[in-house]
Amino acid sequence: MKSHDFLTDSYQTAEGAAAWPYSLLPSLFYYSRMLRIVLRSSRMARTNVYDEEAWAASSRDIIEALEKVGVRFSIEGRDHLKELSSPCVFVGNHMSTLETFVLPGLLVPFTPLTFVIKRSLMEYPVFRHVMATRDPVVVDRTNPREDFKVVMEEGTKRLSAGVSIVVFPQTTREDQFDPAHFNTIGVKLAKRAEVPVIPVALKTDAWSNGRFIKDFGPIRPQKTVHFAFGEPLTVTGNGQQQQAAVVDFIQSKLDQWQD
Secondary structure, eight states: OOGGGGGSSOEEOOTTOSOHHHHHSHHHHHHHHHHHHHHHHHHHHHTTOOOHHHHHHHHHHHHHHHHHTTOOEEEEOGGGGGGOSSOOEEEEOOOSTHHHHHHHHHHTTTSOEEEEEEGGGGTSTTHHHHHHTTOOEEEOSSOHHHHHHHHHHHHHHHHHTTOEEEEOOBSSOOSSOOGGGBOSHHHHHHHHHTOOEEEEEEEOTTBOOOSSSTTSOOBOTTSOEEEEEOOOBOOOTTSHHHHHHHHHHHHHHHHHTOO
């Protein structure tokens, strides 16, 4: 992915993006490249020069590293991001670590951004310095009531400051989308802050979960990475209609993307 691709409505990995030596051992070559990207970003973060532009550039480097080992990307619906006149809440399913690394490159060109993240991401060596610069909303995932309060209060502060937020309402990462595990916290945050919701459907199991370290599993180039962004939704009433629309959007896209 080149810099000018960040503003296009859709994106498909070009033929020939993979490099033959790297695609033979995709996990080894990808993670070695990823580590260099994260180390460079962490050094910049510790010296206070890691801004949003640098974050987006690191994300683009991650995409290119994945493409180099044979992973193909298909991205659609970014025309909806051009419609934004305010910050918003991006609400999506959660499948792997890949989306946390890749979404900044897709979204920052259109809006300032941060994430709701689990506290463990703020404790990873090296990586924690990068995340700290993005002022994320941090939850513990031990007390749902307390997490809800944190997201409502801290999320509203970020949105009021003009920063959009990515929320993954599932309690765990799942290869199979289960609406029963997809709570309404993103829609409720958008309603409280009086900003729109944008549905995000993704299929990122090309970066699988690990046996020993869940966030870092084998890279599987045979699986295409998909992202789709829906149109902005204004939350009305109790938000049930918008929650249903988000769920329907995600489910319909996942049905289309069956391998």
